[in-house]
Structure formats: structure tokens, C-alpha cells
Amino acid sequence: MTSAVRPVEVTRSGGGPRRLIIDIGAVTGRNLRRLVRVPTLIAFATVQPIMFVLLFTYTFGGAIHPPGVTTYIDYVLPGIWVLSLAFGCSQTGVAVADDLATGMIDRFRALPAARSAPLAGRAVADAVRNLFVLALMTGVASLIGFRFHAGLPAALAAIGLALSVGVAFSWIFALLGLLVRDPESAGIGGLLAVIPLIFTSSTFAPVATFPGWLQAFAKINPMTAVVDALRALTLGGLTSEVIWLAVGWVAGLLAAAIPAAVIAFRRAAAS
Template sequence: MATAGLGTSRGLRWLLSDLSVITARNLRRLVRVPTMIAFATVQPVLFVLLFTYVFGGAIRPPGVDKYVDFLLPGIFVLAIAFGASQTGVAIADDLATGMIDRFRALPMTRSAVLAGRTAADAVRNLFVLLLMTGVGHAIGFRFHAGIPAATGALGLALLIGVAFSWINALVGLLVRDAEAAGLVGLMPVIVLVFTSSTFVPVATMPGWLQAFAKINPVTVTVDALRALVLGGPTADHVWQALAWITGLLLVTVPTAVLRYRHTTAA
């Protein structure tokens, strides 16, 4: 029993060590590529400003004084979902250049390659969320339910970002081409975001579209974030969002790990 416990502890230390190395490698890669820095900073700021000032004068959601308070929870999900496409691009690029084969030749935990990529994405997403919150605050956005709810909103947004990252990691492994992985990763996001409550209340949509929008995971997550931002009943919204996120992770994480092992097999 003691030997088994020692082995488990040692394996966990190796996993955490490998995870930290791969995470640091991906973060350095982000910092050293100007286009990736621009994608992680300029695009989210443009999302906040453009959608607020373009739609803000025409849309008046019921029960909300400022459109930016209604909009920003949706923009959180939009920016994170768009940014997650870079996960698929990076994984496909590492496959094409043989980098993953080099990782495989090293004495390291194989799942650390994918987990390190998604962990780096989580760090990037935290920066993006804080950046958008700061820009939003400058143009009138406020968290109306207090600091604990605000923290919960950011945490929930990070969780949906982890789910999107694993989805795109799987896409990159399946497609194996960086350009194609980026396109495949973005197409479902565009459909889901624009058929959700991201920009407008679901009640304003045609009846046939409402049926889909109400069960859309983006709608469920955005509504949970919105409840945490604006205040009011939050438990049902948050649990539904967590259920969606958990379900996505239960499917994509083991599938991506298995695909990774198959894809890089000699």
C-alpha cells in the first residue's frame, strides 16, 4: 500500500511538472508571435466597443438600464470561443512540424501536451476577460451583484473556455492542417453565437429559432453569466451551464487524449 501511494504521488508530481513545462512553452509562444498577441488583445477590445456602440442604440433589453451590461457577458463567451480556435491551429501546426513526435520521444506524460495547451489558453482567457472588463468598465459596464458573483462570472467564463479549448484540440488532431483547423473551429462558434442570447433576448427571435436558442449551450452559459452580472436568481442558470460544460469535457477530454495517442503512434 505504501509503495502504491508513493508511486501515485510520484506520478502526480511528474504530471504536474510536465504540465507546467508545456504550459510555459505555449505561453512563451504566445508572447513571441505579434499576430497572436494582437489576436488576444485587439480583437476582444474591438468586440466590446463595436458591438456596444453599433447595437446599443437600437436594442433595449427589458429590465436592463444599459445595453453594455446585457452585452458583455455574451462578449465574454464570444471572445473566448473565437480565441479557442487558435488551440486547434496550434495543435495541427505541432503535428505538421513534427513537434508532437518530439514530445512523444521524451519521458513525459502524454496527456500533458494537450492539458498544457488548454492550461495556457486558460491563462490567456483570464487576461482577455480582465481586459474586456476594464474596457467595459470605462464605457459604463458594472457588476451589479457584488464581488462574489463577479468572481463567479469570471470563473464560469474560464470554465467554458476550457471546454472550447478541448473541443478545438480535438479538431486540430482530427484535421491535422492548421488553416483548416482554424476554419473548422470557427464555423460552429459563429452558428451557436448568432443563434443564442449573446446579442439579443431569445424572446425577440422567430418561434422556430427560439426552440433551438433556448437549448443552445452558448445561450445557457451567457444567461448564467448575465445572472451573475446583473443579479437576481442565479442557481438554476449556473447549474445548467455547469452541466453543459461538464458534459462537453466528459466527451472531448478522453476522446482528444485517445486521438492524440493514436495520431502520434509510431
């Protein structure tokens, strides 16, 4: 009688945090090299954010005049940051689902690496990409009139908050990829979740201009909280309430998404 052969899982004893950092760095490098070597991914990470900045500024800027803002690009850029990061991080779900479909996750299991390294490495690689995307969009926006009006500390805080939003998106979409386990479904599902939230928030226009029934949803939409906080940090007139509300939303999403993604990853790796 023959018994089923199960894959051997190698675990690494010892090492602690230093070993974990090395493993995460190795996975991060793998994901960044893949980004550089695939032309379509480079285009997605560079051309699309530039298009968003230019198209939304020049198509909506002549019709939308938010109170207290001189140029529309000052108002809309924080929203475009969130939109671009969400669209970019939707590819995380596709990549995770593809790793499952192609057996890459099984290869990770066979390596003497930390269990959390594949997901954490993916999140770190996304953060590096997102920093590049934010710098690119801000540079292009500066050429057409965008300025930080609240000083350098607030500008750095805005970039930091935007990066933390991107990290939350990465873990959420990684969880989606682990649940659906199909690259196409992960890509479509991610966009279907993002688009309604973005366009029913204060991303492109003040919530006060919405119909009454939509205003009620927009006010509790986490995208509105995040975009309003970023806008306060870039335009000035800071209020601690809107900042802490956005931080609370991001922290809550991370607290829910990270454990759920880790559990889903372990189940996927064990199946």
C-alpha cells in the same frame, strides 16, 4: 534484410502527480512564450476582444433595449466574453494541427514526459490567456459603463464560469485539430462551429425577439445557457436553475471532449 526503424519512445518511471505537474508546467511555459514572441498572436489576444466590446456595444446598443437593463453594455458583455473566448480558443486547434504537421508531437513522444502533458499544458496556457482577455475586456467595458450588480462573490463566480467555458473550448478545438490535422482546416472549422451557435443564442438580444422557429433552437443552444448564467451572475436576480444548467453543459462538454482528445492524441502520436 533491413528492418524499418521506429522512433524510440522514452517513458518515465515513477514521479506520480508531481512529475505530471512539472511536465504540464513545462508545456504551458512553452505555449505562453510562443504567444508573447509572435506579434500576431498578441494582437489577436488583445486587439480583437477590445474591438468586440466597443463595436458590439456601439453598433447594437442604440437599437437593442433588453427589458430590465439600463445600459446595453451590462447586458452584452457576458456574451462578448463567450464570443471572444471561443474565437481565441479556435487557435488551439490550429496550434495542435500545426504541431502534428511539423513533427512537434513526435518530439514530445521522444521526451521522458507524461503522455497527457502536451494537451493539458495547452489547456492551462489557454486558461492563463483567457484570464488576461477577460480582465482586459472587463476593464475596457468598465470605462464605458459596465458594472457588476450582484456583488463580489457573484462577480468572481462569473469569471470562474467564463474560464471553465474557455477550458471546454480549448479541449474541443484541440480535438478538432487532432482530427483534421491541417492548421487551415482547423481554424476554419472552429469558426464555422462557433459563429452559428453564438449568433443564434441570447448573446446579443433576448431570445423572445427571435422568430418562433429560431426561438426553439436558441432555447436548447448551450451558448444561451452559458450566457444567461453569466448574465445572471453579473446583473443579479440569480436563479440556481440557470446556473446549474450552464454548469451541466460545461461539465458535459468537458466529459466528452477530454477523453476524445486524449484518444485522438494517442492515435495521432502512434501513427
